[in-house]
Amino acid sequence: MSQQEKFLRFPLYRRIEHWTMVISFVTLAVTGLVQRYSGNPVSELVFTLLGGIESVRIIHRIASIVLMLVTIFHFGELFYGWYVKRGPLSMLPGKEDLVAAWKQLRYNLGFERAAPKQGFYTFEEKFEYWALIWGTIIMGISGFFLWNPITAAKYLPGEWIPVAKAAHGNEAVLAVLAVAFWHFYHVFIKHFNTSMYFGTMTREEMEHYHPLVLEEEPYILPSPKDPAFKRRKKTFTITYGVAAVIMLAAVFGFVRVEETAVESPPEIAEIADIEAYSPAIPTPSPSAIPLLQAPSIGTSWEDGFGDLFAERCGECHKSEGGFANLDLTNYQGALKGGNSGPAIHPGASGISLIIIWTYDGEHPGKFGADELAEIRQWIDAGAPEK
Amino acid sequence: MKIKLKQMLHSKLISITFLFLIIFIASLFVVPKIIVSAEASELFSYAPSTASETIPVEECLSCHQVPEMFLPLESGERLYLTVDPDAFAASIHGQQEVVCVDCHTEFTGYPHPELAIENRREVSIQLTQVCMNCHPEEKDLYAKGRHAQEFVKGNLNTALCVDCHTSHQVKDIRNSKVEIAETCQKCHAGIYEIYHSSVHGVALLDDLNFDVPTCSDCHEAHANTGPGDPGFVLFSPKICESCHADEILMSKYGVRADVFETYVADFHGTTVAIFEKVSPDQETNKPVCIDCHGVHDIRSPDDENSSVMKENLLETCQRCHPEATSDFSDSWLGHYTPDLEHNPLVYLVNLFYYVIIPGTMGGLFLFIGTDVWRRYKDKRSDDSGGEEE
Numbered sequence: 083m084s085q086q087e088k089f090l091r092f093p094l095y096r097r098i099e100h101w102t103m104v105i106s107f108v109t110l111a112v113t114g115l116v117q118r119y120s121g122n123p124v125s126e127l128v129f130t131l132l133g134g135i136e137s138v139r140i141i142h143r144i145a146s147i148v149l150m151l152v153t154i155f156h157f158g159e160l161f162y163g164w165y166v167k168r169g170p171l172s173m174l175p176g177k178e179d180l181v182a183a184w185k186q187l188r189y190n191l192g193f194e195r196a197a198p199k200q201g202f203y204t205f206e207e208k209f210e211y212w213a214l215i216w217g218t219i220i221m222g223i224s225g226f227f228l229w230n231p232i233t234a235a236k237y238l239p240g241e242w243i244p245v246a247k248a249a250h251g252n253e254a255v256l257a258v259l260a261v262a263f264w265h266f267y268h269v270f271i272k273h274f275n276t277s278m279y280f281g282t283m284t285r286e287e288m289e290h291y292h293p294l295v296l297e298e299e300p301y302i303l304p305s306p307k308d309p310a311f312k313r314r315k316k317t318f319t320i321t322y323g324v325a326a327v328i329m330l331a332a333v334f335g336f337v338r339v340e341e342t343a344v345e346s347p348p349e350i351a352e353i354a355d356i357e358a359y360s361p362a363i364p365t366p367s368p369s370a371i372p373l374l375q376a377p378s379i380g381t382s383w384e385d386g387f388g389d390l391f392a393e394r395c396g397e398c399h400k401s402e403g404g405f406a407n408l409d410l411t412n413y414q415g416a417l418k419g420g421n422s423g424p425a426i427h428p429g430a431s432g433i434s435l436i437i438i439w440t441y442d443g444e445h446p447g448k449f450g451a452d453e454l455a456e457i458r459q460w461i462d463a464g465a466p467e468k
Numbered sequence: 469m470k471i472k473l474k475q476m477l478h479s480k481l482i483s484i485t486f487l488f489l490i491i492f493i494a495s496l497f498v499v500p501k502i503i504v505s506a507e508a509s510e511l512f513s514y515a516p517s518t519a520s521e522t523i524p525v526e527e528c529l530s531c532h533q534v535p536e537m538f539l540p541l542e543s544g545e546r547l548y549l550t551v552d553p554d555a556f557a558a559s560i561h562g563q564q565e566v567v568c569v570d571c572h573t574e575f576t577g578y579p580h581p582e583l584a585i586e587n588r589r590e591v592s593i594q595l596t597q598v599c600m601n602c603h604p605e606e607k608d609l610y611a612k613g614r615h616a617q618e619f620v621k622g623n624l625n626t627a628l629c630v631d632c633h634t635s636h637q638v639k640d641i642r643n644s645k646v647e648i649a650e651t652c653q654k655c656h657a658g659i660y661e662i663y664h665s666s667v668h669g670v671a672l673l674d675d676l677n678f679d680v681p682t683c684s685d686c687h688e689a690h691a692n693t694g695p696g697d698p699g700f701v702l703f704s705p706k707i708c709e710s711c712h713a714d715e716i717l718m719s720k721y722g723v724r725a726d727v728f729e730t731y732v733a734d735f736h737g738t739t740v741a742i743f744e745k746v747s748p749d750q751e752t753n754k755p756v757c758i759d760c761h762g763v764h765d766i767r768s769p770d771d772e773n774s775s776v777m778k779e780n781l782l783e784t785c786q787r788c789h790p791e792a793t794s795d796f797s798d799s800w801l802g803h804y805t806p807d808l809e810h811n812p813l814v815y816l817v818n819l820f821y822y823v824i825i826p827g828t829m830g831g832l833f834l835f836i837g838t839d840v841w842r843r844y845k846d847k848r849s850d851d852s853g854g855e856e857e
Contacts, residue, residue, distance in 0.1 A: 120738050126745055135742040190838030231799055232791050240798025245813045252821030264832045340791055346753055347788040352662060352763050359625060360658035397530040446578050450535030
């Protein structure tokens with residue numbers, strides 16, 4: 083048992099291809115799903131760890147380029163295997179796969195004595211493969227729309243861009259679920275399949291999972307010296323070379339066809355045009371607007387002037403012990419005056435001290451120009467009491 | 469004993485080092501904030517002595533109600549000293565019996581002390597500290613705001629307390645959205661004009677509709693913020709959300725209340741929401757509400773001048789997508805949740821996957837589930853078979 087016969091299942095290039103795709107797929111899944119479920123706390127953590135949404139998007143796009151390159155490689159590999167090596171197209175699905183799936187289900191449920199015998203690729207593996215092909219096509223096309231929405235909108239209605247976004251996100255969920263359950267179940271749980279690590283399977287494994295391979299005529303690789311093989315190889319090199327260049331150019335176009343949005347858009351027109359500090363004219367004073375126009379005082383001592391003097395002057399020149407012995411709270415006091423003489427000379431505003439004192443100088447209390455003019459008018463008119 | 473002491477010293481040393489480390493790290497977060505407010509309050513460093521005596525308002529007003537009483541300043545300006553007694557009595561300070569010398573603490577006697585100022589602005593700056601003495605909360609808020617930051621930079625035109633509140637006619641204008649707008653207009657007349665042309669401005673200023681935002685609803689009254697502040701633009705959709713996600717309020721005007729939700733569901737909104745959460749201080753080139761709808765000139769989408777009206781939308785897109793052509797603007801879902809009427813294709817794709825994902829996974833689980841069951845049965849029969857043999 084120690085020296086078991088080994089069957090080559092995945093040559094090195096296939097394994098490299100698979101694991102490159104794994105890295106790309108996982109990266110795409112992580113950086114994509116966090117965008118789809120951006121409100122989730124786990125997503126938030128991923129955003130923080132990867133340096134924010136913009137870098138997550140860059141990583142997503144780099145991973146998608148890797149997937150595109152793997153796809154181009156895969157085309158070449160398929161073409162080489164089919165055309166140059168004349169190998170079997172063992173991944174093509176057929177009626178036998180439907181039969182196998184049906185039988186497998188019946189067997190699982192106990193209606194069938196034995197599990198179906200399957201070939202190099204089982205129906206489970208074929209499902210996985212074609213699901214991946216379908217997914218890559220959907221993701222590639224919708225991804226192009228999302229990466230280059232302006233170009234897409236030139237040829238298709240604008241609504242196709244949100245359509246692409248919906249398809250991209252939903253397809254991603256389907257792909258991740260399929261891999262997480264279908265693929266992982268079969269390669270890790272049902273049977274820990276090491277052929278993608280070491281490339282080979284034991285006879286026992288082959289008998290169990292791919293028995294038809296053992297029954298079939300083994301495929302013989304054409305001799306490298308065969309002139310027909312050499313010729314085909316040459317044709318392949320030229321054809322695939324040209325095709326690869328075209329496909330690489332397409333990838334380049336995919337990446338560079340448009341500049342979707344400017345890095346830093348110009349300022350919003352309104353904000354750019356307006357000066358934030360544009361004071362109203364005339365600029366209002368912080369203080370209350372000064373009383374530029376006093377209301378008319380009145381016609382006599384009793385009709386206004388008495389109240390005015392009492393209010394303005396009466397704080398100091400009051401009845402009892404008025405400043406400078408002046409009492410301006412009543413008419414008689416005003417006529418009598420104080421230390422310097424009468425405050426009011428009826429008929430003669432020019433010599434009335436109430437005018438002289440307040441007109442200029444150090445006297446704390448003052449009247450406004452309008453008030454002063456009115457007081458003079460009143461005095462000149464004889465300073466009527468009533 | 470010696471060892472114990474050494475150990476103790478050692479553990480103390482460690483804890484002290486740790487303490488310092490923690491303080492140091494904490495200070496990294498705390499210090500910058502303190503500096504900002506410290507700078508602002510330092511600049512308002514005029515510290516008036518508290519009034520030693522109370523002098524009734526009437527005594528001051530007996531002189532200071534004289535019309536056109538002013539002090540000519542070196543700058544050539546007039547410092548008006550007139551106070552309207554009725555207006556002061558009606559002001560919030562007058563009502564609460566605040567007296568002149570509570571603020572003008574040095575002016576308790578006559579003749580008055582000399583005023584060490586050259587221009588009117590200096591008076592406002594000096595007296596700002598006086599306001600802050602009694603209003604420390606507003607002081608702290610103000611120190612965070614844009615006006616204080618401008619003051620720190622040396623811009624003396626920036627709004628001080630009295631510029632908005634007046635000096636002797638202070639009123640509670642919290643509940644008067646119109647007066648708030650008119651207050652800001654004093655210095656931001658240009659913006660006021662634009663605002664007055666907007667759907668919000670017309671509603672407030674012409675129709676006296678208080679459902680709409682006035683300046684301070686978006687920019688805050690004291691801790692005022694604006695597009696220059698880090699995080700403001702990223703945060704701004706939430707300002708709009710506070711009204712536009714309110715179903716009752718929006719239904720009054722026939723405006724849909726899911727505009728915020730649908731924005732966040734879209735590429736632009738998703739990005740902005742992530743930025744807001746993960747790196748609120750960074751800038752993004754993805755648009756927020758104001759980028760498409762306008763800032764102060766927001767109009768109804770039915771308005772022919774609206775930047776988001778169908779005919780004008782492409783031009784709006786082109787600000788960030790200069791290469792965009794006519795069909796590109798249709799890629800925007802117009803704040804609609806896709807359904808058969810609006811964006812039916814998107815709806816159908818979602819519906820397709822709504823069926824296909826559970827369908828496919830159900831099929832796969834059928835195989836996996838039955839396989840597990842088969843294996844379990846086989847194992848049991850193997851085990852029991854082994855026992856029998």
